[in-house]
Amino acid sequence: MADRRFIEEFLPIRDIGESSSKEKRIRKGHLSTLHVWWARRPLAASRATIFSSFIPSETNSKKISNSSDFLSKLSKWEYSDDLTILQKARKKIFESNKETWPKILDPFTGGGSIPLEGIRLGLDVSCVDSNPVAVLIQKCALEYSMKYGSIIKEPISQSIETRKNKLIEDFEKWMKWVNEKTRSEIEEFYPKKNPNEILVGHIWCRNITCQNPKCGLSIPVFNQYWLIKTKKEKASLFPFVKDGKIQFKIVGDNYEKFPEGFNPSKGSISNGNIICQSCGFTIEKKHTINEYYEKRTTQKLICSIFTKKGSAGKKFRLSDSEDLKILENATKFLENKINQIKSESNIDPIPNEFIITPDNKEYVKGGLYFNFTTVVLYGKTKWSDLFNPRQTLSLIVFSDYIRKAFSEMLNEGYEKDYAKAIVSFLTLAIGRLANYGSELCHLNPAGGGRIANTFGVHVLKMVHNYMESNPFYESGGGWNTSNEMIKKFLKNVEICPPKPANVKLGTASNLPHSNEYFDAVITDPPYYDNIAYSYLSDFFYVWQKRILYNIEPDLFSTPLTPKSHEIISNLPLIRGMDKNVAKEKFDFLKSKKDFEESLSKAFQEIYRVLKKDGITIVVYAHKSTDGWETLIKSLLKSGLVVTAAWPLNTEMKDRLESRDTAALASSIYMIARKWEKIPLGFYRDVKKELEVYLTKKLEYLWSEGISGADFFISSIGSAVEVFGKYEKVVDDSDSSISPIKLLNDTRKIVTNYAINKVIRGEFASEISQMARFYILWRWAYGNTKVPYDDARKMAQSVGIDIEHEWNKGFIVKENEIISVLGPHERKGEEMSKSPELIDNLHNTLLLWKNESKESIEKYLTEKGYKNSEIFKRVAQAISESLPMESIEKKWLDGFLTGFKSDDSQGGTQSKLF
Known part of the structure; x- marks a missing residue:
C-alpha cells in the first residue's frame, strides 16, 4: 500500500x-x-x-x-x-x-x-x-x-423467492410475548376513560409546605405550566387558590381562555427558590433542598395526557379520585409482586443500590457528591428512588418476563447462544423503558407534548414536575417503540x-x-x-444485571459497574x-x-x-x-x-x-x-516551521467555514503535526521546550491570523490588546461563558493578564467561569472616562439606545472616533461575530446604519449621521 x-x-x-x-x-x-x-x-x-x-x-x-x-x-x-x-x-x-x-x-x-x-x-x-x-x-x-x-433467501416458487431476517422475526416474536404477558398483569393500572382514548401518560409535581407561619399552604412546584406550546396549539395548567388549597385548571386552545396577565412560562420555582402562589413568600434554595432531603415534601398526580383515535395531537384532563385509587392499587400490587419475584427467582427486583458518591458511599446530607448527580441532594440517594411505584412495577414485570423468555426459548429448542442474543436485545429495550420511565423525565411542550427522557443531558438532576409515560403506549417511551427502534436498526445493518x-x-x-x-x-x-460513563451507566446496569446475571455472568457479576479502570x-x-x-x-x-x-x-x-x-x-x-x-x-x-x-x-x-x-x-x-521521530529540533526552526505550516492550514480551515472556538481547537491538531515529529525540541541554550510552550506559540499565531481575518487586515495592528481580546472573544465564544483557564490562555495570546482585568470593566469572573459583558449589561458612567475603544463603543451604544444623536456626535468627537474607520470596522467585526438574536448585535446594527458615505473630499469616508 x-x-x-x-x-x-x-x-x-x-x-x-x-x-x-x-x-x-x-x-x-x-x-x-x-x-x-x-x-x-x-x-x-x-x-x-x-x-x-x-x-x-x-x-x-x-x-x-x-x-x-x-x-x-x-x-x-x-x-x-x-x-x-x-x-x-x-x-x-x-x-x-x-x-x-x-x-x-x-x-x-x-x-x-x-x-x-x-x-x-x-x-x-x-x-x-x-x-x-x-x-x-x-x-x-x-x-x-x-x-x-x-438475510436468508427462501424460494416460494421457481421464479419467486422471499427474503427473511430470522433475528428480526424471532426478536419481534419475543418482544410481543413479553409485552402480552406484562400487559395481562398490569394493564389495569393504565386504564382508558373511554374506548376512543389512548393513554399517553401523566404529569406529576412535587409539593412543599409554605414556610410562612400565616400561610402553610402546600405549594405545587413547577418550573413552568405549559402542557403544549406549538405554532398550532397552546395549552397550560393554571394554578389558583380555592378553599385554602392551590388547585389547577387547564386553559388554552380548546379549553378555557388564558386568564389575562397569566404567563405559563413563569412557574413557582426559579433557580431553586420557590414562591408561594398564595402569599408570595419565597422559600430559598437551601431550605428547599433540605425539605426534599428530609422527605417533608410530597408528590401529586396533576393531569393525564391522552390521544383520541382518529385525531392528531395530545389532549389533557385533570386527575381525579379514580386515578388516585388506581395508583393505590398499583402500589399494593407492587408489594405482592416483589415478594413473588423474590420467591420464584431468588433475587430482589428493586434496584436499591446507592447512587455512588466520591467517597464510594450513599450520600448523606452535607457529604460529598458529584456535580453530575445533584439529585442526591434532594434525598434521591438510591437508584430505586428515581422511579415511582407504578414505574417500578412496570419495569420489574417486564424484566421478569424477559428472564422467563430465556427459559421458554431453551424449552422451544433454541440454541443457548442464539437465545442469549435475543434476550440481550430485549434487555436493551428495558434500558430504553427505564430512560423514558423515571421521575427525571419531563414534558416537552414545544415538542407537541412529548416526553423528554432521563438523559437528554448527561447529568442526573432533580425534576420537580415530571412526566410518567404509559409503557403500553404505541409511541413515545413505550415498549412498542423500543421494538420498532431495534427492528429498524437490525434492518439497516x-x-x-x-x-x-x-x-x-x-x-x-x-x-x-x-x-x-x-x-x-x-x-x-x-x-x-x-x-x-461508569457512574451514569449504573442507571441502566442495575436493571440489566437483574435480567442477565446468570446469562452474562462475566458482565453482570458486580453490584455496580467497575470504576477503578475508567480513564x-x-x-x-x-x-x-x-x-x-x-x-x-x-x-x-x-x-x-x-x-x-x-x-x-x-x-x-x-x-x-x-x-x-x-x-x-x-x-x-x-x-x-x-x-x-x-x-x-x-x-x-x-x-x-x-x-x-x-x-x-x-x-x-x-x-x-x-x-x-x-x-x-x-x-x-x-x-x-x-x-521514527526526528531526534532533535531547534526551537527557532520549529517555531518558523510552525508559522509557515499553520498559516497554510488555517487558510484551508477558514475556507471550509471552520470558525470560532472550533478554529482554535482545530489548530492544535495541526500544530502537533509540526512539533510532534521531533523526539525533543531545544532552545539555543540546549534547554528542552515543552509541548505547552509550543501550544502557547500556536495560540498566538492563530490569534493574529483570526484577528486579521475578522477585522479584514489593515487595521488589526492599530487596535489595543483589550479590543483584540474583545473581538476575539465575541468571534470565538459569542455571548457564552468560558472556564477560567481557557479565558486566561486566550487573554495571554493577545498580551493580557486576565487577573489584572477582571471585574474592572467588561471581563467578569464568577467562581471559575469568565464572561464578557455587552453594552446592555454595563453602565455609561463607568465607561465615559475610559480611553479604551471597547468601553467607548459600549458607551456610544448606550447613548444610541437612548436616542441621543447629539450626545453621540459630541462624545465621539471628544474621543476622536467621529470619522474613525477603525471604530466602524471594530463595530462591524463584533456584529458579524454575534448570532442574530443577540441584543448587542441588534444595537450594533442599528448604530451602524448611522454611518453614511461622504464623497466630498474625493474619496469615501465614513462619518456619523
Missing part, C-alpha cells in the same frame, strides 16, 4: 461535517436508537475516515477530486445501506491492501460507532471496553446482529457482511492482543472530566469538599495527573498492538485547552507521530445555540503513525 493514505493529504471536511451534523436528527435505523450511550461519534464521520485511512493518497488532481466526491457520497446516511456504494468502497479497500481485509481495533468502543462502520466496510473488527453496559450494547450491535441478522466483531470486556491500558497485530487503531478516547479525571467533578483535601483523603479519586498517566498507558498499548506501517486515528472534542494539553502530552509520550488533523462538524447547530457555556461543533480527527 502507498506510504501515505488519502486521509493524511486531503479530506472533504465541509461535506462530511454536513452529513455528520444532519445525522443527529435521524432516528429510524440509527445506532443511537438502539440504546443510550453518551458522546457517540457520528456514523458518517466514522465511515468516511475509516475508508480514507485504507486507500492511498493521490497526487493527480482529478483523482483527488473523484475520491473526494466518493467520500462525500459515502458519508451520507441515505447511502449507509446502499449495496452498490458499499461494495465499491469494500472493493477499493481490499485492492488497496494487497487483497486482504485490514484488522482494526477500537480500545474505547463505547456506543460502537467506529466498529460498526468498520464492519459495514468489510473490515475485521475488534472492540474493547471496560464498561459492561457498553459491552452489552456492542455485543448486540456488532456481534449478534452480524452473526444472526443476515442486515446489508453488512456476516463478520461479527470480536467484543471484549477489558481495559485500554492492558489490551488482550499481541504486538503489531492491527492495521489500524481508530478510537474516541475519554474526554478528561467530561463524562463519567477519567473525576476530582474536578466533586462537590462538598476542597479537591486537594479530597484527594488526600480518598486516593482512589483521579486527578489530572492520574488521567494523563492512564491515557499515556493506553496510547502506549495502541503503539504496541499497531503494525509498523499501521495507522491510528484519535478523535477528540473536548472544549477545554487543559483537556487538549493532557491528550497531546499522552499521545507524544507513546511515540506516535501525528501526520494530519481534520476538524469535522459533528453537532447540530440548534443544540449548540441553546447552551449557555462554550461548546464545540467540531471533533478533531488526528491521524498518527508508528514512524
Whole structure:
C-alpha cells in the first residue's frame, strides 16, 4: 500500500461535517436508537475516515477530486445501506491492501460507532471496553446482529423467492410475548376513560409546605405550566387558590381562555427558590433542598395526557379520585409482586443500590457528591428512588418476563447462544423503558407534548414536575417503540457482511492482543472530566444485571459497574469538599495527573498492538485547552507521530445555540503513525516551521467555514503535526521546550491570523490588546461563558493578564467561569472616562439606545472616533461575530446604519449621521 493514505493529504471536511451534523436528527435505523450511550461519534464521520485511512493518497488532481466526491457520497446516511456504494468502497479497500481485509481495533468502543462502520466496510473488527453496559450494547450491535441478522433467501416458487431476517422475526416474536404477558398483569393500572382514548401518560409535581407561619399552604412546584406550546396549539395548567388549597385548571386552545396577565412560562420555582402562589413568600434554595432531603415534601398526580383515535395531537384532563385509587392499587400490587419475584427467582427486583458518591458511599446530607448527580441532594440517594411505584412495577414485570423468555426459548429448542442474543436485545429495550420511565423525565411542550427522557443531558438532576409515560403506549417511551427502534436498526445493518466483531470486556491500558497485530487503531478516547460513563451507566446496569446475571455472568457479576479502570479525571467533578483535601483523603479519586498517566498507558498499548506501517486515528472534542494539553502530552509520550488533523462538524447547530457555556461543533480527527521521530529540533526552526505550516492550514480551515472556538481547537491538531515529529525540541541554550510552550506559540499565531481575518487586515495592528481580546472573544465564544483557564490562555495570546482585568470593566469572573459583558449589561458612567475603544463603543451604544444623536456626535468627537474607520470596522467585526438574536448585535446594527458615505473630499469616508 502507498506510504501515505488519502486521509493524511486531503479530506472533504465541509461535506462530511454536513452529513455528520444532519445525522443527529435521524432516528429510524440509527445506532443511537438502539440504546443510550453518551458522546457517540457520528456514523458518517466514522465511515468516511475509516475508508480514507485504507486507500492511498493521490497526487493527480482529478483523482483527488473523484475520491473526494466518493467520500462525500459515502458519508451520507441515505447511502449507509446502499449495496452498490458499499461494495465499491469494500472493493477499493481490499485492492488497496494487497487483497486482504485490514484488522482494526477500537480500545474505547463505547456506543460502537467506529466498529460498526468498520464492519459495514468489510473490515475485521475488534472492540474493547471496560464498561459492561457498553459491552452489552456492542455485543448486540456488532456481534449478534452480524452473526444472526443476515438475510436468508427462501424460494416460494421457481421464479419467486422471499427474503427473511430470522433475528428480526424471532426478536419481534419475543418482544410481543413479553409485552402480552406484562400487559395481562398490569394493564389495569393504565386504564382508558373511554374506548376512543389512548393513554399517553401523566404529569406529576412535587409539593412543599409554605414556610410562612400565616400561610402553610402546600405549594405545587413547577418550573413552568405549559402542557403544549406549538405554532398550532397552546395549552397550560393554571394554578389558583380555592378553599385554602392551590388547585389547577387547564386553559388554552380548546379549553378555557388564558386568564389575562397569566404567563405559563413563569412557574413557582426559579433557580431553586420557590414562591408561594398564595402569599408570595419565597422559600430559598437551601431550605428547599433540605425539605426534599428530609422527605417533608410530597408528590401529586396533576393531569393525564391522552390521544383520541382518529385525531392528531395530545389532549389533557385533570386527575381525579379514580386515578388516585388506581395508583393505590398499583402500589399494593407492587408489594405482592416483589415478594413473588423474590420467591420464584431468588433475587430482589428493586434496584436499591446507592447512587455512588466520591467517597464510594450513599450520600448523606452535607457529604460529598458529584456535580453530575445533584439529585442526591434532594434525598434521591438510591437508584430505586428515581422511579415511582407504578414505574417500578412496570419495569420489574417486564424484566421478569424477559428472564422467563430465556427459559421458554431453551424449552422451544433454541440454541443457548442464539437465545442469549435475543434476550440481550430485549434487555436493551428495558434500558430504553427505564430512560423514558423515571421521575427525571419531563414534558416537552414545544415538542407537541412529548416526553423528554432521563438523559437528554448527561447529568442526573432533580425534576420537580415530571412526566410518567404509559409503557403500553404505541409511541413515545413505550415498549412498542423500543421494538420498532431495534427492528429498524437490525434492518439497516442486515446489508453488512456476516463478520461479527470480536467484543471484549477489558481495559485500554492492558489490551488482550499481541504486538503489531492491527492495521489500524481508530478510537474516541475519554474526554478528561467530561463524562463519567461508569457512574451514569449504573442507571441502566442495575436493571440489566437483574435480567442477565446468570446469562452474562462475566458482565453482570458486580453490584455496580467497575470504576477503578475508567480513564477519567473525576476530582474536578466533586462537590462538598476542597479537591486537594479530597484527594488526600480518598486516593482512589483521579486527578489530572492520574488521567494523563492512564491515557499515556493506553496510547502506549495502541503503539504496541499497531503494525509498523499501521495507522491510528484519535478523535477528540473536548472544549477545554487543559483537556487538549493532557491528550497531546499522552499521545507524544507513546511515540506516535501525528501526520494530519481534520476538524469535522459533528453537532447540530440548534443544540449548540441553546447552551449557555462554550461548546464545540467540531471533533478533531488526528491521524498518527508508528514512524521514527526526528531526534532533535531547534526551537527557532520549529517555531518558523510552525508559522509557515499553520498559516497554510488555517487558510484551508477558514475556507471550509471552520470558525470560532472550533478554529482554535482545530489548530492544535495541526500544530502537533509540526512539533510532534521531533523526539525533543531545544532552545539555543540546549534547554528542552515543552509541548505547552509550543501550544502557547500556536495560540498566538492563530490569534493574529483570526484577528486579521475578522477585522479584514489593515487595521488589526492599530487596535489595543483589550479590543483584540474583545473581538476575539465575541468571534470565538459569542455571548457564552468560558472556564477560567481557557479565558486566561486566550487573554495571554493577545498580551493580557486576565487577573489584572477582571471585574474592572467588561471581563467578569464568577467562581471559575469568565464572561464578557455587552453594552446592555454595563453602565455609561463607568465607561465615559475610559480611553479604551471597547468601553467607548459600549458607551456610544448606550447613548444610541437612548436616542441621543447629539450626545453621540459630541462624545465621539471628544474621543476622536467621529470619522474613525477603525471604530466602524471594530463595530462591524463584533456584529458579524454575534448570532442574530443577540441584543448587542441588534444595537450594533442599528448604530451602524448611522454611518453614511461622504464623497466630498474625493474619496469615501465614513462619518456619523
